[in-house]
Amino acid sequence: MNHLYYPGCSLKSTGRAYEESLLAVCATLGVGLTELQDWNCCGATSYMAIDEVKAFALAARNLALAEEQGKVGPGTPTVDLVAPCAACYLVLAKAQHCLEENKEVGGKITAALAAAQLQYTGRVVMRHPLDLFTNALGLDAIKAQVTKPLTGLKVACYYGCQIVRPYATFDDQYHPMTMDHLVTALGGTPVDWPLKTRCCGGSLTGTVQEVGLRMSYHLLKEARKRGADVLLTACPLCQFNLECYQDPMKALFPDHEPLPVLYFTQLMGLALGLERARLGLQRLFVPFRQPVGV
Amino acid sequence: MSETMQSAEPRVGVYVCHCGINIAAKVDIAAVVEFAKTLPYVIVVRDYKFMCSDPGQELLQQDIKELGLNRIVVASCSPLMHEATFRHATEAAGLNQFYFQMANIREHVSWVTADKALATRKSQALVSAAVRRVVLNEPLEHQKVPVKPNVLVVGGGIAGIHAALTLANAGKQVTLVEREPTIGGHMAKFDKTFPTLDCAACILTPKMSMVRSHPNITMLTYAEVVGVEGYVGNFTVKVKKKARYVHEELCVGCNECVEACVYKEGRFTDTFNEGLSKRKPVYMPFPQATPSVVLIDPESCIELKTGKCKKQCATACTRNAIDFTMTDEIVALEVGAIIIATGFQTFDATRIPQYGYGKFPNVYTSLEVERLVNASGPTGGEVQLRDGSTPKRVGIIHCVGSRDEKTNRHCSRVCCMYSLKLAHLIHERTDAEVYNLYIDMRTPGKGYEEFYDKLLKEGVNFIRGRAAEVTDWTVTPEEEGKLVIRAEDTLIGVVRRIPVDMVVLSVGLEAHADADEVRRLFNISCSKEGWFLERHPKLAPVSTFTDGIFIAGACQGPKDIPDTVAQAGAAVAEALALVDRGFVELEPNTAFITKELCSGCHTCIAMCPFSAIRYNKEAGVAEINPALCKGCGTCVAACPSGAAQQHLFTDEQIFQEIEGVLNYV
Ligand SMILES: Cc1cc2nc3c(=O)[nH]c(=O)nc-3n(C[C@H](O)[C@H](O)[C@H](O)COP(=O)(O)OP(=O)(O)OC[C@H]3O[C@@H](n4cnc5c(N)ncnc54)[C@H](O)[C@@H]3O)c2cc1C
Ligand code: SF4
Numbered sequence: 001m002n003h004l005y006y007p008g009c010s011l012k013s014t015g016r017a018y019e020e021s022l023l024a025v026c027a028t029l030g031v032g033l034t035e036l037q038d039w040n041c042c043g044a045t046s047y048m049a050i051d052e053v054k055a056f057a058l059a060a061r062n063l064a065l066a067e068e069q070g071k072v073g074p075g076t077p078t079v080d081l082v083a084p085c086a087a088c089y090l091v092l093a094k095a096q097h098c099l100e101e102n103k104e105v106g107g108k109i110t111a112a113l114a115a116a117q118l119q120y121t122g123r124v125v126m127r128h129p130l131d132l133f134t135n136a137l138g139l140d141a142i143k144a145q146v147t148k149p150l151t152g153l154k155v156a157c158y159y160g161c162q163i164v165r166p167y168a169t170f171d172d173q174y175h176p177m178t179m180d181h182l183v184t185a186l187g188g189t190p191v192d193w194p195l196k197t198r199c200c201g202g203s204l205t206g207t208v209q210e211v212g213l214r215m216s217y218h219l220l221k222e223a224r225k226r227g228a229d230v231l232l233t234a235c236p237l238c239q240f241n242l243e244c245y246q247d248p249m250k251a252l253f254p255d256h257e258p259l260p261v262l263y264f265t266q267l268m269g270l271a272l273g274l275e276r277a278r279l280g281l282q283r284l285f286v287p288f289r290q291p292v293g294v
Numbered sequence: 295m296s297e298t299m300q301s302a303e304p305r306v307g308v309y310v311c312h313c314g315i316n317i318a319a320k321v322d323i324a325a326v327v328e329f330a331k332t333l334p335y336v337i338v339v340r341d342y343k344f345m346c347s348d349p350g351q352e353l354l355q356q357d358i359k360e361l362g363l364n365r366i367v368v369a370s371c372s373p374l375m376h377e378a379t380f381r382h383a384t385e386a387a388g389l390n391q392f393y394f395q396m397a398n399i400r401e402h403v404s405w406v407t408a409d410k411a412l413a414t415r416k417s418q419a420l421v422s423a424a425v426r427r428v429v430l431n432e433p434l435e436h437q438k439v440p441v442k443p444n445v446l447v448v449g450g451g452i453a454g455i456h457a458a459l460t461l462a463n464a465g466k467q468v469t470l471v472e473r474e475p476t477i478g479g480h481m482a483k484f485d486k487t488f489p490t491l492d493c494a495a496c497i498l499t500p501k502m503s504m505v506r507s508h509p510n511i512t513m514l515t516y517a518e519v520v521g522v523e524g525y526v527g528n529f530t531v532k533v534k535k536k537a538r539y540v541h542e543e544l545c546v547g548c549n550e551c552v553e554a555c556v557y558k559e560g561r562f563t564d565t566f567n568e569g570l571s572k573r574k575p576v577y578m579p580f581p582q583a584t585p586s587v588v589l590i591d592p593e594s595c596i597e598l599k600t601g602k603c604k605k606q607c608a609t610a611c612t613r614n615a616i617d618f619t620m621t622d623e624i625v626a627l628e629v630g631a632i633i634i635a636t637g638f639q640t641f642d643a644t645r646i647p648q649y650g651y652g653k654f655p656n657v658y659t660s661l662e663v664e665r666l667v668n669a670s671g672p673t674g675g676e677v678q679l680r681d682g683s684t685p686k687r688v689g690i691i692h693c694v695g696s697r698d699e700k701t702n703r704h705c706s707r708v709c710c711m712y713s714l715k716l717a718h719l720i721h722e723r724t725d726a727e728v729y730n731l732y733i734d735m736r737t738p739g740k741g742y743e744e745f746y747d748k749l750l751k752e753g754v755n756f757i758r759g760r761a762a763e764v765t766d767w768t769v770t771p772e773e774e775g776k777l778v779i780r781a782e783d784t785l786i787g788v789v790r791r792i793p794v795d796m797v798v799l800s801v802g803l804e805a806h807a808d809a810d811e812v813r814r815l816f817n818i819s820c821s822k823e824g825w826f827l828e829r830h831p832k833l834a835p836v837s838t839f840t841d842g843i844f845i846a847g848a849c850q851g852p853k854d855i856p857d858t859v860a861q862a863g864a865a866v867a868e869a870l871a872l873v874d875r876g877f878v879e880l881e882p883n884t885a886f887i888t889k890e891l892c893s894g895c896h897t898c899i900a901m902c903p904f905s906a907i908r909y910n911k912e913a914g915v916a917e918i919n920p921a922l923c924k925g926c927g928t929c930v931a932a933c934p935s936g937a938a939q940q941h942l943f944t945d946e947q948i949f950q951e952i953e954g955v956l957n958y959v
């Protein structure tokens with residue numbers, strides 16, 4: 001299985017551990033990921049709020065590159081583009097919808113692409129790694145390769161607000177379950193908790209910190225309350241907000257108790273028996289020391 | 295009228311109507327009149343302000359008599375408007391009414407054409423076409439078909455009950471078919487009805503027992519219509535009566551068998567109580583069930599499943615009413631008219647997972663709460679949570695599965711009102727703090743707004759905003775152990791968290807899941823949501839596109855009991871108008887097959903949407919039943935041999951009409 005891979009800026013910086021663990025896990029599972037050459041910003045961040053057309057043009061350039069490098073075009077099948085960052089995943093998908101549905105903006109984007117000798121014909125399928133693992137690879141294939149099952153580990157699966165909304169393409173909008181099923185396949189126990197898709201604070205943590213922190217704090221508190229040993233995310237911003245700010249969080253909410261926050265790919269790697277260093281676990285601020293596979 | 299006059303050389307009169315200024319303002323009437331005078335066979339041309347008025351009609355009648363006209367053309371409005379008027383005028387003057395032809399120069403010309411010159415030319419073209427056509431018209435007679443006097447009512451909710459009783463009181467023999475073991479429909483489940491809060495049972499049960507005892511009503515419960523054949527006035531209907539395993543004529547409803555059943559306690563979901571209680575395999579649906587006859591559920595009865603039960607029920611029955619060998623039975627009926635009153639189903643609340651129905655035990659549907667507040671319900675009218683405790687705070691969420699792009703776009707019309715009713719009953723019985731979360735309060739109806747006002751004064755809380763979710767995520771100590779409704783209060787612009795013990799989901803009304811099958815069975819139409827379609831939303835609200843079949847109650851669209859009963863009355867009036875007349879007149883624009891030309895190829899048979907064509911084996915030709923033919927013309931167009939033709943629309947008539955338009959100058 002070979003797929004094009006769009007890392008986005010986070011996976012090369014604050015979210016390095018996400019890339020490291022994803023690549024290690026994919027290599028182990030025999031899922032080929034080829035990084036898109038010459039990719040650019042997906043168009044997320046504040047772009048979208050300030051100039052939608054420019055943001056979509058940026059996103060569309062990546063889609064056009066994916067078609068070119070995936071050697072698809074009119075009359076051919078589609079190519080998968082894997083975007084692990086929830087924001088990239090959403091913006092790229094949004095650009096696809098916009099190109100399809102909004103003639104006016106779509107026209108401007110097509111013109112912008114043409115100026116760079118590019119075109120996009122609608123043959124890219126956006127995939128989040130959760131979708132890839134669950135639907136393309138299949139949980140049975142993953143289960144077969146588990147060497148250190150997560151026996152006894154209670155996991156709060158946190159999907160964040162972006163990967164199932166507004167386009168619930170591969171999971172339920174309100175009660176997503178793909179990550180829960182994955183955890184079960186790895187031998188762990190997902191906890192039933194109600195805040196799976198509630199906002200982590202997003203960029204508020206950087207702007208109106210108190211508000212952002214409160215949102216993250218509630219997520220961690222509820223996960224703990226439901227007995228979780230660890231919280232899993234599928235987004236670099238969620239991971240950053242939930243993990244790196246636990247000290248200021250503690251200052252603001254004295255009853256806060258630290259909870260490890262991992263990328264779901266890191267936990268997958270552990271269950272597949274990979275070394276901690278290959279999974280970027282040394283980068284954690286709140287260390288995860290649960291014995292796994294005993 | 296003399297034969298010679300009709301077969302003589304055509305003598306056409308043309309009458310151009312001004313329709314006040316509706317036509318005259320756009321069409322140069324004088325020019326049309328002058329033009330019409332030049333057309334072949336035209337003897338006289340006149341114009342008049344309102345041709346449909348009495349003096350207008352008299353104009354043409356006088357000319358028929360005095361000038362010996364034998365063909366009439368009126369250029370005026372749409373045939374839908376006044377064709378019948380002018381046909382009658384023609385007939386009254388002694389001419390066969392089908393010697394009349396209409397040219398529509400209002401809807402097709404003056405109302406839709408901007409340019410006066412073009413409008414005039416188009417009117418002239420249409421008049422030319424009508425004149426050429428009318429010359430070829432033939433005298434035809436309406437077909438009279440007798441109507442069977444009996445009426446079938448399908449569905450025994452309040453709509454069907456009211457319809458059956460009214461018809462029976464008018465002396466008609468009525469068969470009422472209900473698919474559940476008892477009649478009563480949804481209303482039988484309610485304790486009180488809005489806005490008067492009168493006891494539902496007190497007004498419904500007497501009507502139910504009247505149905506049972508009325509000499510003119512045959513009640514077939516636990517039964518379904520499985521086949522409908524025939525046409526207006528003459529339907530043959532097949533009804534399947536499911537086996538009850540209890541003889542209806544023997545059982546007196548003493549319930550001894552239920553007591554004696556080998557199951558000491560109820561074990562199986564009691565659907566009448568919306569699953570809030572359990573019943574035995576042999577059971578009475580509810581105490582006032584009509585007929586008051588028990589039944590045995592084959593899915594759960596040990597004897598019926600394995601043949602290895604002690605059959606204590608049968609032993610206990612002193613009337614030998616129980617019979618395990620009973621089988622389904624088919625009953626055939628002959629009726630003249632059918633009233634469909636199959637009602638609605640409520641929205642399945644699990645389709646909106648964020649409201650937690652099926653996940654949190656104390657999230658209820660409104661119908662479940664109707665059973666909870668009902669004195670003869672599973673808790674004897676006590677509003678209790680699943681653990682038996684009394685709720686202190688209750689949230690009622692409106693518009694669940696209504697006014698929502700993702701589920702149903704329509705407003706279910708009754709849920710605001712029944713939510714108010716339930717808020718009142720819960721508040722009255724438990725003293726609980728009650729919150730109604732609504733998008734808009736919709737309370738049009740006699741005494742409805744006043745009822746809302748009363749609730750406001752009673753201290754029930756109203757929050758304007760669609761609830762986002764019901765969650766067990768608690769943040770404050772007072773929320774601990776409760777369900778939290780999160781909603782935006784759009785009047786004060788804040789997001790609120792309302793901790794409650796009980797959530798009531800005001801589920802919307804939907805068409806039955808099997809509406810499409812029922813629609814097919816009776817050959818009527820339904821909207822894409824499944825509501826049965828009336829022939830005209832304003833002027834024919836209980837008729838359908840199939841003559842002789844009428845609709846009433848919530849199967850036509852969401853409505854409350856007063857509207858349901860009113861509509862049932864209207865359907866009865868229409869059905870009576872049909873059966874009391876004793877015959878139906880069928881339009882003679884039916885198709886016919888010229889035997890000599892028919893090769894028996896079967897092409898037309900498969901194409902007829904009304905199954906009006908049959909193959910006559912002996913003669914080797916297709917035959918059209920004029921009583922079933924709707925004159926759609928499909929077979930005429932399809933026939934490769936030109937054997938299928940249609941009265942009033944023969945090939946020659948149509949060609950002349952076309953030619954009239956194309957060659958008019
Ligand atoms: C929770 C709730 C509370 C309500 N409270 C009130 C109130 O207080 N006041 C008020 O005015 N209105 C109220 N309503 C509205 C009321 O229920 C309807 O107006 C009324 O029931 C419509 O009557 P109906 O006979 O058309 O349909 P139904 O009551 O649905 O009866 C239809 C009958 O047809 C039968 N049937 C269905 N399909 C077939 C078939 N194929 N063959 C044979 N039989 C069939 C059904 O079994 C049923 O017995 C409430 C509705 C709900 C959901
Ligand atoms: S079947 Fe017999 S025992 Fe049972 S209710 Fe009827 S009469 Fe009574």
Ligand code: SF4
Nearest residue numbers: 693696705706709710
């Ligand atoms: S009647 Fe009220 S609750 Fe029901 S759908 Fe309409 S607005 Fe919503």
